[in-house]
Amino acid sequence: MRVVGDMRTAFGDAAVELLEEDPLTAIVLADISADMFAKAMARHPARVLNVGIREQLMVSVGGGLALAGMRPIVHTYAPFLVGRAFEQVKLDLGHQGAPAVLVSVGASYDAARAGRTHQAPEDVTLIGALPGFSVHVPGHPDEVRSLLRGAVRALGSGRSAYIRLTTEANRSVLGSGSGGLALLREGRLGVVVAVGPMLDPVLEAVGDLDVSVAYATTVRPFDADGLRAAAGDSGVVVLVEPYLAGTSAGVVSEALAGRPHRLLSLGVRELELRRYGTPGDHARMQGLGAAGIRRSVLKFLG
Amino acid sequence: MSRTYAELAGLMTAMTGDEKHGPSATSTLDVLWVLYDQVLRVSPETVDDPGRDRFLLSKGHGPAAYYAVLAAKGFFPEAWLAGFGSADSPLGYHPDRNLIPGVEISSGSLGHGLPLGVGLAHGLLARGLPEPRVFVLVGDAELDEGSNGEAIVYAGAAGLPNLTVIAVDNQSSTWGWGPGGIEAQFAVAGWAVTRVDGRDHGALALALAGSAGEPRLIVAAVERKG
Numbered sequence: 001m002r003v004v005g006d007m008r009t010a011f012g013d014a015a016v017e018l019l020e021e022d023p024l025t026a027i028v029l030a031d032i033s034a035d036m037f038a039k040a041m042a043r044h045p046a047r048v049l050n051v052g053i054r055e056q057l058m059v060s061v062g063g064g065l066a067l068a069g070m071r072p073i074v075h076t077y078a079p080f081l082v083g084r085a086f087e088q089v090k091l092d093l094g095h096q097g098a099p100a101v102l103v104s105v106g107a108s109y110d111a112a113r114a115g116r117t118h119q120a121p122e123d124v125t126l127i128g129a130l131p132g133f134s135v136h137v138p139g140h141p142d143e144v145r146s147l148l149r150g151a152v153r154a155l156g157s158g159r160s161a162y163i164r165l166t167t168e169a170n171r172s173v174l175g176s177g178s179g180g181l182a183l184l185r186e187g188r189l190g191v192v193v194a195v196g197p198m199l200d201p202v203l204e205a206v207g208d209l210d211v212s213v214a215y216a217t218t219v220r221p222f223d224a225d226g227l228r229a230a231a232g233d234s235g236v237v238v239l240v241e242p243y244l245a246g247t248s249a250g251v252v253s254e255a256l257a258g259r260p261h262r263l264l265s266l267g268v269r270e271l272e273l274r275r276y277g278t279p280g281d282h283a284r285m286q287g288l289g290a291a292g293i294r295r296s297v298l299k300f301l302g
Numbered sequence: 303m304s305r306t307y308a309e310l311a312g313l314m315t316a317m318t319g320d321e322k323h324g325p326s327a328t329s330t331l332d333v334l335w336v337l338y339d340q341v342l343r344v345s346p347e348t349v350d351d352p353g354r355d356r357f358l359l360s361k362g363h364g365p366a367a368y369y370a371v372l373a374a375k376g377f378f379p380e381a382w383l384a385g386f387g388s389a390d391s392p393l394g395y396h397p398d399r400n401l402i403p404g405v406e407i408s409s410g411s412l413g414h415g416l417p418l419g420v421g422l423a424h425g426l427l428a429r430g431l432p433e434p435r436v437f438v439l440v441g442d443a444e445l446d447e448g449s450n451g452e453a454i455v456y457a458g459a460a461g462l463p464n465l466t467v468i469a470v471d472n473q474s475s476t477w478g479w480g481p482g483g484i485e486a487q488f489a490v491a492g493w494a495v496t497r498v499d500g501r502d503h504g505a506l507a508l509a510l511a512g513s514a515g516e517p518r519l520i521v522a523a524v525e526r527k528g
Contacts, residue, residue, distance in 0.1 A: 026428060028421075046428040054452035057417045064421020067406070068429060069352065072421075087411065088449075092418055095408050097400050 007141045007165040008105050012036040014145040015073055015103075018152055019044055024071045025152065030058040032076040032105070059085040062100040063092030071101075071155045073148075078104035078120035078164065086126055094130045099160040101151045102127075107166035107197075108243050108268050109282035112275075121243045121268035127162040128220055128247060134161040135220035137196035137242065139170040143217055162220075166242065168279050170200045174215060181226030187211040189301055190236025190262075193227070195219055195248070198240040201283070204290035206297055211238075219248050224255035235261035238297055242288070245269050264300040266293060305374035307335050307503075313370035317386040317393075323366070329472045329500070329524045330359075330439060331367040336506040337437065337468075338375050346376045349404045355434050356422055358407045360415020361441040361470070362396040369393055377404035413447025416440060416467060420457050423465040432464065433513070439468045442484055443475040451487075457517050458491030466510070466518045467493075470500055474527040488519040500524040 012033065018025045019040055026047040027037060034041075034050045041048040047070075051057045055076060062072040074081070081104045082089065093100050104123065111118035127133050134154065136147040144165065151161035174184055181193065184203075191212040194202035199215050206213065214230040216223065219241070231237055235256065241247050245267030252263055268286050275285060283289045287296060305313070310331060314323055337357060344354040359368050366386070373380045378392075385391030392401035396410030407418055419438040426434055440450065457465055469484050479487060485495035493516075498505040500522030509520045 024429075026425070046424070049424060051452070051456050054456060056449040057420065057452035057456055060414060060417030060449070060453075061421035061424065064418040064423070065425040065428070067356075067418065067422050068425025068431075070425045070428060088414070088417070091408070091411055092414055096418070098418075 007138060007144050007167070007169060008033065008036070010141040010144040011075075011103055011148060011163075011165060014148045016040045018073075018149065019047060022071065024069065026065050026070045026072045028058050028062050028065070028072055028074045030055050030076045030080065055080045055085045056088050059088035060092045063088070063096055063098040066093070066098035066100055066155070067096065071152055073101045073103060073152065075103040077118065078106040078123050079118060082120060082123040082126050082162070089127070090130055093160050094132055097158060099132070099155045099158055101148070101155065101161045101163065103148070103163045103165065105165045107164060107168065109279050110167045112277050112279050112282045115276060116272065116274070121271060123162070123164065124219065124241070124243045125247045132158065132160055133220060134159055134218065136161060136163045136218050138163070138165065138217050139196040139199050139215070140173045141169060142173045147217060164196070164243075166197050168197045168242070168283075170197060174199060180216070180218065181223040181230055182215045183226075183230050184213045184215055188234065190234045190238065191230045191232065192238040192240060192297060193230070193252075195239075195241045198242050198288070201288065201290040201293055202240050205293035209297065209301075211297070211301075220251075222248060222251040222255065224251070227252060227255045231256060231261065235259055236301070237261060238264045238266065238300060240288070240293060241265070241267040243268055244271070262300075264296065266296055307339070310335065310367070310370045310374060313373055313380060313383055314366045316380070316383040317366050317369060327364045327366050329441075329470050329527070330361070330364075331371075332501050332503060333439065333468055333470060333506060333522050334367055334371045336503050337510065338371050340507045341510045342437070343434070344404070346404065349377070352429065353431060353434055356406050356419075356436045358409075358415045358419050358422070358436065358438045359397065359405075360407070360409055360419075360438050361412070361444050362409030363441075365395070365397050368397065372402070372404050378402060412441075412444040413449040416450050416453040419465060419467075420453050420462065423457075423462045426464060435464050435466060435513075437466050437468060437510075439470065442469055442471040442473060442479070445469065445479070445484060445487070446475055446477075454488055454493070455491045458488070458493050461492070462517050463515050466520065468510070469519060469521045471521050471523045472525060472527040484521050485519055493517045493519045495519045495521070497521040497523060
């Protein structure tokens with residue numbers, strides 16, 4: 001079983017810190033995590049809003065706050081934030097030009113026992129289809145604060161963000177925290193790009209292979225320059241994402257369009273698994289445990 | 303140049319080329335005119351003033367009347383009207399706030415204006431601006447969209463004092479709102495509700511007047527959509 005990080009608490013602390021610092025910051029909730037923000041709500045009732053179990057309204061209220069010049073942080077469970085309220089995200093934030101920071105919990109299968117209704121492996125694909133949204137996928141609780149603060153800062157330039165939290169954290173922070181692609185080790189046969197919480201299983205999977213390993217927490221915009229540098233002469237890239245397989249294949253292909261390359265995209269493949277169990281069980285069943293990743297990489301390298 | 307109500311028809315003709323305008327194009331005309339002529343504290347000079355009143359046209363369909371009123375009040379040149387819907391015109395069949403001065407929200411997909419208005423009303427209060435009012439115009443059929451239900455119950459319970467909804471009722475909702483009408487849905491959620499003749503400028507002005515105080519619904523009844 002993976003080490004369970006606590007990104008949600010890190011997010012709560014960082015969000016409350018922003019509330020205290022900046023009178024334009026606001027938080028919008030739909031019951032989820034309301035306990036975590038209860039104190040903040042008592043202190044700032046005009047800026048910490050819980051609309052009840054109303055996700056469409058939650059996202060639209062975020063847009064309306066932005067229209068009033070506020071900097072909204074909108075937070076709930078991933079499938080309800082992104083899937084259920086997708087048109088609100090598209091129109092009331094994106095199309096209006098009323099940016100907000102969306103922060104989800106649940107990820108692809110944190111709630112493995114809860115079943116498909118509480119899983120959102122398609123979230124980054126959906127958000128990635130919208131212009132003007134950054135997507136951040138922290139792999140460790142200690143990365144959450146700087147990503148959140150950066151995302152809130154970027155609202156000033158009209159950019160929205162989606163921050164995808166998970167309980168399946170890496171054991172330690174290995175990236176720079178800058179969001180760009182960090183080259184952690186170098187090899188000759190190609191580069192394995194681990195996104196967020198995929199870093200630990202990737203390192204375990206390819207520890208003895210002659211490949212580079214790069215780590216990304218920000219996938220929109222994707223660090224194209226960093227990828228070209230990491231891919232080196234081999235042009236061989238394995239992309240390991242903790243959500244729908246191939247979500248970033250397009251942006252990776254675009255980054256490498258000017259040179260011959262081969263790309264393997266790993267991620268969640270089976271959206272209707274119809275199995276319960278633990279996140280670790282699901283990682284294995286999706287081929288995203290260390291053993292599964294290793295099998296896929298070896299086959300691809302040939 | 304200051305235009306009169308009687309001149310709006312000519313401005314709409316400049317857009318559509320039609321001398322006659324059907325009920326769906328004009329159902330909102332009187333409400334819009336009264337708002338911009340007598341109620342809203344906003345002018346072409348104050349479209350970016352944080353303290354301005356906000357008008358959100360949620361029912362973005364058939365915006366000819368909206369554009370005519372905005373042009374008549376000088377928010378954009380009347381010369382824009384002739385290009386309505388063309389590739390080089392900022393005036394589309396649904397309005398885009400990023401293209402048209404004075405337009406507060408981009409609308410078209412139904413059921414977004416009221417939820418956005420709830421956030422905007424909250425945001426103004428959070429910024430220490432209790433004076434500006436937020437007006438949202440919806441259609442009776444638009445209220446079919448469930449997102450409105452979320453907003454109606456929440457805004458009533460939150461008691462947002464600066465929020466006013468104007469529901470233009472041309473009885474076009476397929477299943478209707480029952481014997482109590484639209485206002486029953488709002489009243490049960492704690493809104494102050496009134497119904498007025500949506501063609502009666504005096505009654506509309508009276509219902510829309512006043513300062514922020516409680517979430518209000520004004521049903522503006524017009525002819526049944528044919």
